[in-house]
Amino acid sequence: MDKKFIYADNAATTRVSQSVLDAMLPAFTEAYGNASSIYKLGMDAAKTVLASRETVAGCLGAKVNEIYFTAGGSESDNWAIKGAAEIGAKKGKKHIITTAVEHHAVLHTCEYLEKHGFEVTYLPVDEYGRVTAQQVADAVREDTCLVTVMFANNEIGTIMPIAEIGKVCREKKVTFHTDAVQAVGHVDIDVKAMNIDMLSLSGHKLHAPKGIGALYIRTGIVLPNLIAGGAQERGKRAGTENVPGIVGLAQAMKDACADIPAKNAVTSQKRDRIIKELLKIPQTRLNGHPVERLAGNINISFRGVEGESLLLMLDMNGIAASSGSACTSGSLDPSHVLIAIGLPHEIAHGSLRLTFEEDLSDEDADYIIQTVPKVVGRLRAMSPLWERICKTEGLNADGSKK
Amino acid sequence: MIYSEKVMDHFANPRNVGEIENADGVGEVGNAKCGDIMKMYLKIDNGIITDVKFKTFGCGAAVATSSMATELIKGKPVEDAVKLTNKAVIEALDGLPPAKLHCSVLAEQATKAALADYYRKNGIDPEPIVGKIEDCADCESCGS
Ligand SMILES: Cc1ncc(COP(=O)(O)O)c(C=O)c1O
Numbered sequence: 001m002d003k004k005f006i007y008a009d010n011a012a013t014t015r016v017s018q019s020v021l022d023a024m025l026p027a028f029t030e031a032y033g034n035a036s037s038i039y040k041l042g043m044d045a046a047k048t049v050l051a052s053r054e055t056v057a058g059c060l061g062a063k064v065n066e067i068y069f070t071a072g073g074s075e076s077d078n079w080a081i082k083g084a085a086e087i088g089a090k091k092g093k094k095h096i097i098t099t100a101v102e103h104h105a106v107l108h109t110c111e112y113l114e115k116h117g118f119e120v121t122y123l124p125v126d127e128y129g130r131v132t133a134q135q136v137a138d139a140v141r142e143d144t145c146l147v148t149v150m151f152a153n154n155e156i157g158t159i160m161p162i163a164e165i166g167k168v169c170r171e172k173k174v175t176f177h178t179d180a181v182q183a184v185g186h187v188d189i190d191v192k193a194m195n196i197d198m199l200s201l202s203g204h205k206l207h208a209p210k211g212i213g214a215l216y217i218r219t220g221i222v223l224p225n226l227i228a229g230g231a232q233e234r235g236k237r238a239g240t241e242n243v244p245g246i247v248g249l250a251q252a253m254k255d256a257c258a259d260i261p262a263k264n265a266v267t268s269q270k271r272d273r274i275i276k277e278l279l280k281i282p283q284t285r286l287n288g289h290p291v292e293r294l295a296g297n298i299n300i301s302f303r304g305v306e307g308e309s310l311l312l313m314l315d316m317n318g319i320a321a322s323s324g325s326a327c328t329s330g331s332l333d334p335s336h337v338l339i340a341i342g343l344p345h346e347i348a349h350g351s352l353r354l355t356f357e358e359d360l361s362d363e364d365a366d367y368i369i370q371t372v373p374k375v376v377g378r379l380r381a382m383s384p385l386w387e388r389i390c391k392t393e394g395l396n397a398d399g400s401k402k
Numbered sequence: 403m404i405y406s407e408k409v410m411d412h413f414a415n416p417r418n419v420g421e422i423e424n425a426d427g428v429g430e431v432g433n434a435k436c437g438d439i440m441k442m443y444l445k446i447d448n449g450i451i452t453d454v455k456f457k458t459f460g461c462g463a464a465v466a467t468s469s470m471a472t473e474l475i476k477g478k479p480v481e482d483a484v485k486l487t488n489k490a491v492i493e494a495l496d497g498l499p500p501a502k503l504h505c506s507v508l509a510e511q512a513t514k515a516a517l518a519d520y521y522r523k524n525g526i527d528p529e530p531i532v533g534k535i536e537d538c539a540d541c542e543s544c545g546s
Contacts, residue, residue: 040463306437308461309413317413346434382419384441385434385459 004318011355017207023251027244052250059257061190073181073202074105076215088145100340128289133164156288157297166195185256208252212245266358267295271284277369279303282399298354306352325343360376406496418456422499429515438464440512463502467509
């Protein structure tokens with residue numbers, strides 16, 4: 001029997017799909033021209049890049065000239081935010097609004113700007129990790145140059161009311177950027193209907209390779225150039241195009257953005273079944289919104305258990321997952337997202353994130369449902385914290401009430 | 403981040419997990435806020451550590467370092483166990499990632515805390531022997 005292996009960490013990265021790989025391969029060895037070259041091989045590459053740009057634009061309801069290819073989500077976030085800040089500073093507007101639960105690509109960029117004279121408002125979130133459009137409206141000031149709110153949270157899967165926030169920003173005439181890295185391909189997005197001015201996306205979360213992404217910039221927003229050099233990306237982001245990556249991203253978006261509601265129906269049903277079963281483990285809670293959440297995201301905290309050892313032990317049992325405890329990334333601080341939704345440090349350390357898609361088999365879902373409680377039980381049995389919780393709260397050793 | 407095979411082995415098959423009833427020395431260090439707590443139990447006969455058990459709440463390195471610390475002191479005279487250093491634990495595990503070095507300090511402190519408890523129970527002031535066991539609140543490893 002093959003050793004069990006379930007990859008349940010699609011929010012971290014995804015496997016390149018066969019259709020994406022098939023689309024990319026010719027760009028390496030046959031259609032390898034430089035899109036700036038004048039001979040046919042080059043022109044063909046330029047045509048491929050254009051067709052890819054059209055596909056990406058189409059998936060978002062954007063115009064083709066509004067899509068700029070980048071090297072991924074972090075780059076897109078940095079460009080959008082620093083660019084909007086630079087535009088704002090010229091008009092004396094040095095206030096930015098964001099949320100407490102953004103990805104570090106956004107948060108650290110905002111912190112950088114704070115060191116350079118900008119003021120940043122970090123909107124608090126509710127217990128599910130959401131901000132409201134009203135909060136944004138109330139925070140907007142005369143000198144606000146940018147609102148940046150993520151579309152869907154990478155840790156807890158909570159989906160923000162982006163269309164409502166977009167409406168507020170449009171009314172208040174403030175530029176609105178959204179980090180949609182986790183949402184693209186999982187939520188239907190129409191940048192025009194949602195009044196989104198800038199949107200970041202990343203290929204490797206949708207079965208394209210790592211190191212390719214895009215930034216949608218609405219016509220009318222003249223963002224400063226990111227990389228000086230050649231005329232690629234209309235002079236805004238120089239560097240010979242990553243044609244294989246661009247082709248792969250387009251194929252991945254075409255695949256991911258088709259039939260999103262149908263796929264979500266399948267995925268969320270699996271999600272809800274696993275959540276229901278795992279919540280039967282005593283002293284356990286679901287993090288994130290019960291309904292307004294990505295179809296393939298589960299985030300659960302188990303008291304008395306530390307996240308990294310949970311992940312290592314799940315891996316030994318053939319399940320690759322992630323944790324809200326940033327301990328895995330080498331820092332001991334628990335996730336800022338879990339703290340922002342109000343979890344005590346002690347509980348925030350012991351969370352598990354499972355992220356998957358519609359192709360998770362029922363058998364694999366069953367395996368997860370059987371394995372997680374065993375691993376949690378084993379770790380709790382050796383946890384002095386769990387022992388203390390049971391003692392002080394008068395619980396049985398398995399955490400059930402006496 | 404990469405763990406050595408030894409670390410993974412001690413995490414997957416931790417040695418000496420459990421508790422000792424009526425232990426001759428018990429020590430607990432760390433706190434839930436930082437994400438690691440270690441508790442160590444010693445059975446000491448005629449100055450020799452005849453049994454040792456531990457319980458740990460924490461990351462893979464926290465489990466592995468406590469497991470290794472118990473192995474290093476089991477069967478040893480208390481005077482030797484007092485000299486256990488976090489460096490010895492790290493070496494025995496073939497190294498630790500830089501971000502995890504504090505776990506080895508915690509393992510050393512858990513051992514010392516248990517030994518201090520043993521000395522105290524025997525009417526001996528532990529501080530001149532095992533030194534001061536720092537409160538985790540003073541630890542700078544975690545940002546909280
Ligand atoms: C919400 C969010 N934003 C940004 C990023 C960064 O994307 P990339 O890895 O492509 O730079 C990620 C992925 O880690 C993410 O989940």
